[in-house]
Amino acid sequence: MVNKQSPLPLYYQxxxxxxxxxxxxxxxxxxxxxxxxxxxxxxxxxxxxxxxxITNLVNKNILYRKKGSGTYVSxxxxxxxxxxxxxxxxxxxxxxxxxxxxxxxxxxxxxxxxLIDHFSLQEEDLVYKIxxxxxxxxxxxxxxxxxxxxxxIPGLSQEILTRSLYQYVExxxxxxxxxxxxxxxxxxxxxxxxxxxxxxxxxxxxxxxxDTFLDDGxxxxxxxxxxxxxxxxxxMNIDRLR
Numbered sequence: 001m002v003n004k005q006s007p008l009p010l011y012y013q014x015x016x017x018x019x020x021x022x023x024x025x026x027x028x029x030x031x032x033x034x035x036x037x038x039x040x041x042x043x044x045x046x047x048x049x050x051x052x053x054i055t056n057l058v059n060k061n062i063l064y065r066k067k068g069s070g071t072y073v074s075x076x077x078x079x080x081x082x083x084x085x086x087x088x089x090x091x092x093x094x095x096x097x098x099x100x101x102x103x104x105x106x107x108x109x110x111x112x113x114x115l116i117d118h119f120s121l122q123e124e125d126l127v128y129k130i131x132x133x134x135x136x137x138x139x140x141x142x143x144x145x146x147x148x149x150x151x152x153i154p155g156l157s158q159e160i161l162t163r164s165l166y167q168y169v170e171x172x173x174x175x176x177x178x179x180x181x182x183x184x185x186x187x188x189x190x191x192x193x194x195x196x197x198x199x200x201x202x203x204x205x206x207x208x209x210x211d212t213f214l215d216d217g218x219x220x221x222x223x224x225x226x227x228x229x230x231x232x233x234x235x236m237n238i239d240r241l242r
Contacts, residue, residue, distance in 0.1 A: 002043045010045055014053035019062065022073055033063060033071040061230070075230065088134045088142070089164035099164075100135035104196070106158050108150055118211070119149050119219050126150040130161060133196050134225075140197045141231055146223040178215035184208050186229075193226045204229035 002013045021027040034042075039050040054071055057063040065071050092099035108126045111119070115127055127147050134142040148156070153173055160168055169175040187207040189199045199205070206227040212220045 002045065010043075010049045011052040011056065014039065014043070014045075014050060015056055018053070018057060022062065027073050029073050029075045031073045032069075033073065035070070064230075087164045087166040088144075090166065092136050097136045098138075100138060101162060102133040102135065102140075103130075103158055103161060104133065105129065105131035105145075106161065111147075115147055115222065118222055119147075121149060128153075128156055132161070139231075140228070142225045142227045143193055143196045144223060144225040146221055148221045152220060175220070176215040177220065178213050178217065180210050180212040182208060182210045187226070189226070197226070197228055199228065206232060 002010055002017070004010065006013065018027070018033070027033070033054070036047045036050045036054065039045075040047045043050075054063060058065060058071070061074055063071050064074050086094075089099040107129050109129050110123070111121050111125060111127045115121065116123065116125075119125075119127070121127070127149055129145070129147055131143075131145045133140050134144055150156075152175065153169060166177060170177060185207050187205050189197065189201060189203045189205050191201060193199060193205060194201045194203070197205075206229055208223075208225045208227060210221075210223045210225070212223070214220050
């Protein structure tokens with residue numbers, strides 16, 4: 001119940017009530033929210049107050065609206081720590097989810113100027129270009145394009161790519177991965193992103209570039225990925241500089 005004598009605004013109390021229902025499991029991801037009228041009658045408050053609370057939760061991505069359908073509880077976002085180098089497959093398994101890949105494109109190609117500079121290649125060298133949809137329990141999470149010099153893994157095949165690439169190269173090729181440099185920026189879904197990730201054109205996404213290096217510092221892989229903004233968030237711990 002809301003407390004009209006409380007110094008806390010009524011809309012804030014409604015927000016906390018709805019978040020409490022979600023945290024307790026009373027409302028689950030994908031559930032439709034009761035109407036503004038139902039909330040207003042239940043708490044004996046104005047619909048405008050309820051609308052403000054719901055709008056605030058929509059802006060925080062806790063709820064989302066479907067035109068002509070109603071307001072729903074948003075799916076839980078996968079939280080990825082920025083500490084520690086793991087593959088997508090390893091990360092999903094740690095969460096108790098089944099990772100998967102849908103291979104869209106796999107070829108050996110001549111490197112672009114960007115790749116020649118990045119990997120210190122010769123013009124005659126070849127790179128693997130691998131484009132995949134990364135899945136969690138069958139649901140599309142990211143669209144990923146990666147580039148790896150062929151000379152590092154001469155026998156790479158489509159069958160190998162059904163497994164964790166990092167695990168394969170460390171266990172079967174003898175390559176030891178060292179670290180990665182990663183950048184993250186907000187972007188909007190392109191037609192290609194929308195088609196493969198089941199999004200609307202222009203929906204918010206995370207564009208992530210990862211440069212992975214071997215333990216001796218040599219570049220191993222360049223990956224450019226688009227992650228669904230409604231499914232993923234990144235977390236990092238920050239220490240006070242002294």
